Amino acid sequence: xxxxxxxxxxxxxxxxxxxxxxxxxxxxxxxxxxxxxxxxxxxxxxxxxxxxxxxxxxxxxxxxxxxxxxxxxxxxxxxxxxxxxxxxxxxxxxxxxxxxxx
Numbered sequence: 001x002x003x004x005x006x007x008x009x010x011x012x013x014x015x016x017x018x019x020x021x022x023x024x025x026x027x028x029x030x031x032x033x034x035x036x037x038x039x040x041x042x043x044x045x046x047x048x049x050x051x052x053x054x055x056x057x058x059x060x061x062x063x064x065x066x067x068x069x070x071x072x073x074x075x076x077x078x079x080x081x082x083x084x085x086x087x088x089x090x091x092x093x094x095x096x097x098x099x100x101x102x
Contacts, residue, residue: 002031004075008063011071013054025050 006029013027020027025042027050038054040047063071 002036003078004072006031006036007071007075008068009058009061011067012061012063013057016053016057020050027051027054 010029017027020042023042023046025040025046027041028037028039030037030039038051040051040054042050
């Protein structure tokens with residue numbers, strides 16, 4: 001769920017982040033084991049302004065249904081392909097053992 005939330009948040013902040021980049025500011029939203037992490041970098045005097053703006057957007061977070069469906073499908077596809085690529089890697093690495101049991 002955290003990955004879905006962070007992807008939706010990144011999508012919401014997309015146009016906002018362009019202006020921040022032009023001002024020499026950057027931010028990253030990272031999924032962690034415990035939830036998520038927000039990192040802000042750039043000019044010291046403007047970091048607090050950027051952080052406040054991001055936190056306000058997070059507090060008033062609202063995603064249109066169509067954007068939610070699009071991002072949800074992308075996240076679902078990521079997990080689907082991640083699961084199957086891991087499974088295929090496992091099977092490939094153990095193919096001799098599987099072939100010997102047939």
